[in-house]
Amino acid sequence: MSNQGKMDCGRRRLVVATAAVGGAGAVAALVPFVSSLLPSERAKAAGAPVEVDISKLEPGQMMTVEWRGKPVWIINRTKEMMDTLPKLADLVADPKSDKEQQPAYAKNDTRSIKPEIMVVVGICTHLGCSPSQKFKAGADEGMPGDWLGGFLCPCHGSTFDFAGRVYKSKPAPTNLEVPPHVYLADTRIMIGEDKKGA
Numbered sequence: 001m002s003n004q005g006k007m008d009c010g011r012r013r014l015v016v017a018t019a020a021v022g023g024a025g026a027v028a029a030l031v032p033f034v035s036s037l038l039p040s041e042r043a044k045a046a047g048a049p050v051e052v053d054i055s056k057l058e059p060g061q062m063m064t065v066e067w068r069g070k071p072v073w074i075i076n077r078t079k080e081m082m083d084t085l086p087k088l089a090d091l092v093a094d095p096k097s098d099k100e101q102q103p104a105y106a107k108n109d110t111r112s113i114k115p116e117i118m119v120v121v122g123i124c125t126h127l128g129c130s131p132s133q134k135f136k137a138g139a140d141e142g143m144p145g146d147w148l149g150g151f152l153c154p155c156h157g158s159t160f161d162f163a164g165r166v167y168k169s170k171p172a173p174t175n176l177e178v179p180p181h182v183y184l185a186d187t188r189i190m191i192g193e194d195k196k197g198a
């Protein structure tokens with residue numbers, strides 16, 4: 001991996017925070033009269049659940065929504081993607097998801113409610129960088145020849161499979177977090193809430 005890819009997470013967060021503050025200031029100066037919209041934004045930041053329509057999410061595609069200021073990935077896994085999971089049991093650090101990184105209803109082989117739909121917080125459990133998609137299997141885009149597809153955190157090289165399970169001997173200590181969520185209908189998910197109203 002190149003040094004260029006090893007970005008310092010703390011520095012990157014500072015850059016993002018500075019840009020966000022600058023942007024907020026600019027918006028406030030231009031449209032001070034829309035301040036009545038702020039409470040709903042605050043409510044979102046405080047953790048209000050987010051409803052997502054996944055009806056257009058094709059097999060093999062991923063979409064990102066924001067919940068509590070974090071990116072949440074929703075992935076419609078193909079059969080090929082799911083078939084990689086049992087093959088990786090010896091290579092990932094917590095294959096049975098014994099650490100509490102998911103609600104009880106996602107502590108299963110696919111770490112999900114529906115086998116094909118993965119819902120996971122897209123933040124590395126090492127220092128909080130955002131991993132990149134490396135869906136293509138094999139020695140493509142700098143990945144090793146036996147790579148079966150998943151995610152790479154470019155900051156310090158942690159790798160994750162299609163269930164967000166971290167590979168062994170990587171800096172990230174645990175699997176990616178699965179947020180509470182519930183299906184309101186076949187293609188509508190509420191992120192941030194489950195049947196117990198968590």
Ligand code: FES
Nearest residue numbers: 124126127153156
């Ligand atoms: S933040 Fe260090 S490997 Fe992901």
